[in-house]
Amino acid sequence: MWNARIQFLPGIRVLVRDAFIADSASMRGAIFGLVPVVNAQPSPDLSSGALQRYVGECVWHMVPQPWEARLVAFRKQSGMTVPDRANAVWHLPGGDFEYWRGSPEAIVYEFGK
Numbered sequence: 414m415w416n417a418r419i420q421f422l423p424g425i426r427v428l429v430r431d432a433f434i435a436d437s438a439s440m441r442g443a444i445f446g447l448v449p450v451v452n453a454q455p456s457p458d459l460s461s462g463a464l465q466r467y468v469g470e471c472v473w474h475m476v477p478q479p480w481e482a483r484l485v486a487f488r489k490q491s492g493m494t495v496p497d498r499a500n501a502v503w504h505l506p507g508g509d510f511e512y513w514r515g516s517p518e519a520i521v522y523e524f525g526k
Contacts (some may be wrong), residue, residue, distance in 0.1 A: 415466075430461060439462035491522050496511050 415431040421444065428446040432439050438460040442451035453459055486498040500514035 431466070433460065433463035433467055436460060490520055493496060 414434070418427045419427045419429060421427045425444060427442050427444055427450060429440070429442040429451070437455040439453055439455055440450070440459065441451040443449045480501060480503045482499060482501050484496040484499050486496070487494050488497040498514070498516045501513050503510045503512055
């Protein structure tokens with residue numbers, strides 16, 4: 414769950430709660446926490462966006478993590494540089510243990526029309 418206070422206009426704040434729990438996302442926003450302005454119910458698109466935000470913000474979590482994900486190769490696709498190979502490694506007392514490696518089988522983009 415993610416809570417935020419957004420300064421909407423001078424003196425007016427919107428309180429937002431964005432949640433991704435058990436593969437289901439929701440988003441609620443209310444002026445001063447009282448007047449609803451957003452009440453997004455679970456949907457595949459909302460869940461996808463919430464998961465992407467969570468993964469993107471993982472680097473800010475200040476807890477020791479005994480693992481890391483490594484992007485080891487990149488390629489150009491649709492005019493963008495994208496990861497092409499990655500691996501995940503546990504840092505154990507006896508040494509590093511690579512427990513996953515992979516490459517995407519396909520990357521498909523849907524751009525707004």
